[in-house]
Amino acid sequence: MPTSMPCPSIRIPIELLTQSSFSQFGTVIENPAHSTLPPSQRLPIPDAVSANQGSATKYLDVTHMSNLYNLAPSKKPAKAVMNMFVCAPRDLRPHEPSESMPSSWGDFDFDDEDADDSSNRQLFDIQILERHPFTTQTFIPLGLSQSDNHTQYLVIVAPTLPASASRLRTDRPPPYPTPAIKKSKSLRDIFARARPSPFTNEAAPPPSQFTKLHPSQRPKGPGLPDLKNLRAFVATGNQAVTYGAGTWHAPMAVIGDRPIDFVVVQFANAVGIEDCQEISLKADRNADEGVVVMVDSDASGKVLVKAGIGAVRAKL
Numbered sequence: 441m442p443t444s445m446p447c448p449s450i451r452i453p454i455e456l457l458t459q460s461s462f463s464q465f466g467t468v469i470e471n472p473a474h475s476t477l478p479p480s481q482r483l484p485i486p487d488a489v490s491a492n493q494g495s496a497t498k499y500l501d502v503t504h505m506s507n508l509y510n511l512a513p514s515k516k517p518a519k520a521v522m523n524m525f526v527c528a529p530r531d532l533r534p535h536e537p538s539e540s541m542p543s544s545w546g547d548f549d550f551d552d553e554d555a556d557d558s559s560n561r562q563l564f565d566i567q568i569l570e571r572h573p574f575t576t577q578t579f580i581p582l583g584l585s586q587s588d589n590h591t592q593y594l595v596i597v598a599p600t601l602p603a604s605a606s607r608l609r610t611d612r613p614p615p616y617p618t619p620a621i622k623k624s625k626s627l628r629d630i631f632a633r634a635r636p637s638p639f640t641n642e643a644a645p646p647p648s649q650f651t652k653l654h655p656s657q658r659p660k661g662p663g664l665p666d667l668k669n670l671r672a673f674v675a676t677g678n679q680a681v682t683y684g685a686g687t688w689h690a691p692m693a694v695i696g697d698r699p700i701d702f703v704v705v706q707f708a709n710a711v712g713i714e715d716c717q718e719i720s721l722k723a724d725r726n727a728d729e730g731v732v733v734m735v736d737s738d739a740s741g742k743v744l745v746k747a748g749i750g751a752v753r754a755k756l
């Protein structure tokens with residue numbers, strides 16, 4: 441995989457971070473009692489039990505944690521680690537109209553002139569994406585309230601392109617989880633894979649071994665990030681987020697007045713290229729900018745949602 445990737449000019453509107461919109465990338469951790477979504481758009485509440493002599497509600501399995509380091513080439517075992525990231529607010533640049541294409545996500549009617557006069561649009565240039573192929577990574581903000589409009593964070597993620605579409609000027613690809621392929625031992629095993637099966641009347645294809653997994657836990661593959669389908673979500677202060685293993689994401693982007701402290705929970709084995717793989721995004725020669733998130737905010741500084749659920753549209 442190259443360490444940098446050329447990109448067309450793309451502008452991305454901001455969506456609200458919800459479990460359903462984020463599902464393929466990871467999980468959103470929040471107290472379901474504080475959800476701001478209309479009931480019809482909420483996912484089922486996680487299983488809960490009473491705890492602490494009845495004084496607490498304990499929601500079970502609120503996020504998925506994966507440790508795939510047994511598939512890492514080094515075979516070096518990982519341990520669970522908790523780090524703290526103190527993330528400073530990012531520099532935004534002033535809005536300028538552009539010929540950039542819209543991302544293909546959301547129902548955004550891309551027209552820069554649509555920006556509401558009362559809202560302020562600034563631009564965040566995404567320069568780098570990274571992934572942790574062998575581990576989930578959970579960011580838990582400390583000390584932010586749901587109503588804090590002055591300090592928010594963006595969760596920026598991209599699906600993974602098929603490996604066949606990812607061969608640029610290929611250097612040696614970085615390590616990626618590849619389960620060992622079991623060799624068939626007998627002719628019966630070999631024929632059993634044929635459909636329709638010679639041993640049964642069943643003609644349907646075998647169920648995928650992945651369908652039972654949460655979408656965020658399904659293997660992403662070793663490919664490059666799919667920049668045209670990159671998405672940017674704004675989180676409220678009482679949400680934590682888990683990136684599924686191998687999910688391409690931008691380093692955490694804080695918007696606002698002050699840094700946010702995040703406790704970050706993941707597995708790591710201290711082999712650099714197995715813990716974190718980065719790719720920098722370089723605007724194509726013909727592109728006037730690279731991949732850009734449009735950060736619209738209201739007079740109080742609150743980031744506005746412009747695509748998907750809860751979008752505030754400039755013209756209705």
Ligand SMILES: NC(=O)NC(O)C(=O)O
Pocket residue numbers: 525570577689690691692716
């Ligand atoms: N996401 C983020 O801000 N950073 C990382 O994932 C990291 O491990 O550096």
